[in-house]
Amino acid sequence: MKTVVPLIVLTVAITLASPSCDKGKPSVRDTDPVIVEAVSSVSEDNVRSYIDDLVGFHTRHTLSSQTDPSKGLGAAVDYLVKRCEEWSASAPSSRPRPIVETVLYTVGENGGRYDRVASVPEVMVTIPGTDPKSEILLLAHIDTRVINVMDSTAFAPGADDDGSGLACLLETVRILSGIPLKETVKCLFVSGEEQGLDGSRHFAEMAKAEGWPVLAVLSNDMIGNTRASGTELHEEYKVRVFSESANGEDSDSRQLARYIKEAASKYVPEQEVVLNYRSDRYRRGGDQLYFQRNGFNAVRVCEYCEDYERTHQDVRTENGTDYGDLAKYVDFPYLVRNIKINIASVMLLAMAPSRPSGVRIANANDLDNNTVISWKPVIGKDGLPDKNVTYQILCRETDRPDWLPAMPMGLPDTVSVPDSLPESGNMEYSCPLSKDNYYFAVRAVSDGHPSLPAVAR
Numbered sequence: 336m337k338t339v340v341p342l343i344v345l346t347v348a349i350t351l352a353s354p355s356c357d358k359g360k361p362s363v364r365d366t367d368p369v370i371v372e373a374v375s376s377v378s379e380d381n382v383r384s385y386i387d388d389l390v391g392f393h394t395r396h397t398l399s400s401q402t403d404p405s406k407g408l409g410a411a412v413d414y415l416v417k418r419c420e421e422w423s424a425s426a427p428s429s430r431p432r433p434i435v436e437t438v439l440y441t442v443g444e445n446g447g448r449y450d451r452v453a454s455v456p457e458v459m460v461t462i463p464g465t466d467p468k469s470e471i472l473l474l475a476h477i478d479t480r481v482i483n484v485m486d487s488t489a490f491a492p493g494a495d496d497d498g499s500g501l502a503c504l505l506e507t508v509r510i511l512s513g514i515p516l517k518e519t520v521k522c523l524f525v526s527g528e529e530q531g532l533d534g535s536r537h538f539a540e541m542a543k544a545e546g547w548p549v550l551a552v553l554s555n556d557m558i559g560n561t562r563a564s565g566t567e568l569h570e571e572y573k574v575r576v577f578s579e580s581a582n583g584e585d586s587d588s589r590q591l592a593r594y595i596k597e598a599a600s601k602y603v604p605e606q607e608v609v610l611n612y613r614s615d616r617y618r619r620g621g622d623q624l625y626f627q628r629n630g631f632n633a634v635r636v637c638e639y640c641e642d643y644e645r646t647h648q649d650v651r652t653e654n655g656t657d658y659g660d661l662a663k664y665v666d667f668p669y670l671v672r673n674i675k676i677n678i679a680s681v682m683l684l685a686m687a688p689s690r691p692s693g694v695r696i697a698n699a700n701d702l703d704n705n706t707v708i709s710w711k712p713v714i715g716k717d718g719l720p721d722k723n724v725t726y727q728i729l730c731r732e733t734d735r736p737d738w739l740p741a742m743p744m745g746l747p748d749t750v751s752v753p754d755s756l757p758e759s760g761n762m763e764y765s766c767p768l769s770k771d772n773y774y775f776a777v778r779a780v781s782d783g784h785p786s787l788p789a790v791a792r
C-alpha cells in the first residue's frame with residue numbers, strides 16, 4: 336500500500352515548478368534520539384511496583400475511605416501525589432518543575448451511582464513546557480469497582496482497570512520530569528469513572544471554562560491485558576486507539592489516532608496500533624468522552640482483547656474459574672510497550688511546531704487535475720512566518736486509513752516558506768494528484784518533528 340502514491344506520481348511524471356522547495360531543510364525524522372532514550376527508560380520493574388502498590392489499597396472506589404492511611408481512595412491519592420512530588424523535586428533545576436495538585440469536586444448531588452453527596456479528590460500533574468502554546472493531556476482513572484458498583488468497601492484491586500493506565504501516567508511523569516519539552520504535558524489522575532465519568536467531566540468542564548489550550552487528550556483505560564475471555568484469543572502485539580466520528584472520517588481525533596499509530600511504528604514497531612473508528616466499545620464508555628463532548632480532541636487507548644473474568648468482578652473462585660482484576664493477570668511486557676507508545680506520541684506532539692491553520696483546496700472550483708493546497712504559515716516569535724518550519728503535504732485515497740506523503744519523488748518532501756509570500760499571506764502548493772481521488776492534509780515540521788495534520792476542507 337505504501338508504494339501506491341509514489342507509483343502514481345511517477346506515472347504522472349510531472350515536474351513541479353516549486354520555487355518554495357528547499358533541498359537543505361530536514362524532512363520528517365525516522366526517530367529522534369531523545370525520544371528513543373526516553374522510551375527505552377520505561378521500566379517494567381517500576382510498572383510492576385506501581386500496580387502492586389495500587390492493588391495494596393484494597394479498593395480505590397470513589398466513595399471509599401479518604402481518611403484510612405492504608406486503604407481507599409484517599410490513601411491512593413496520597414500515594415500518587417507523593418510519587419509525583421518526589422520526581423518533581425528531583426527534576427533538573429534548569430527547567431520549570433512539574434506542579435502536583437490535588438483537586439476536589441462534588442459528587443452525588445444528582446443521585447446516580449451515589450448514595451450520598453461527597454467531595455472527592457483527583458490529581459493533576461502539570462509538566463510545564465519550555466515555550467508552550469498548547470497542552471497535551473494524559474488521562475487514567477484511579478477508582479475501581481466490583482460487580483456491585485455501589486460497593487465501596489469490597490476488595491477491588493483494579494490492576495488492569497485502571498492500574499495499567501495509572502502506571503502509564505506515573506512512568507510518564509517520572510520520565511518527562513527530566514526532559515524539557517516545548518509544550519506542556521498534563522497528567523490527570525481522575526476519580527469517579529466507574530460511577531459515571533464524573534471526574535473526567537469535572538476536568539473537561541474545568542479545561543473548557545479556563546480555556547486550556549488543549550492539543551490532544553489520550554485516555555489510557557485498560558492497557559495491560561492480552562487475553563480475551565470466552566474465545567481464548569491472545570493479542571500481545573496489538574492495541575486499540577478509539578477515535579470518534581462526530582465530524583466524519585477526518586475528525587480531529589482521527590488525526591490524533593493516526594499520529595499515535597505513526598509514532599508507534601517508529602518507536603515501538605513491534606506493537607501494532609489498530610485504529611478503531613468508534614468512540615468506545617459496546618455498552619462501555621471512558622474518560623475521553625466528556626473531553627470530546629466539550630470540544631477537545633480526545634482518543635482512548637485500550638487493550639485489543641478484554642477479559643470479562645477480570646474487570647468489574649468480585650475477587651473469587653466460582654465453578655473452578657478465578658475472577659478478579661489482580662496484578663498476576665497483567666501482561667507487563669505488553670503494558671510496557673503501550674506506555675512507550677504513549678510517551679513517544681506525547682513527546683513528538685510536544686516537540687512539534689503548531690498545527691497549520693486555514694488549510695484548504697484553493698482550486699476546488701476548477702476542473703484541474705492538479706490540486707492547489709493553501710494554508711496559513713505558522714507565525715514565529717517575531718510575528719513573521721517561522722522559517723524554521725517547513726510543511727509536508729499528505730494525501731489519502733478516500734478508503735485508505737493512513738496518510739502518505741503527497742510530494743513527488745525526487746523533490747524535497749517538505750515545502751519551505753519562500754522569501755516573499757503572495758498578498759494573501761498564505762502558503763500554496765500545487766500537487767499533481769487529483770482532488771477527486773484523494774483527501775489532502777498539511778502538517779508543519781520543525782527539526783524533523785511533525786505536527787498533527789490539518790485536513791484541507
Ligand SMILES: [Zn+2]
Nearest residue numbers: 496497556557
Ligand atoms: Zn476503566
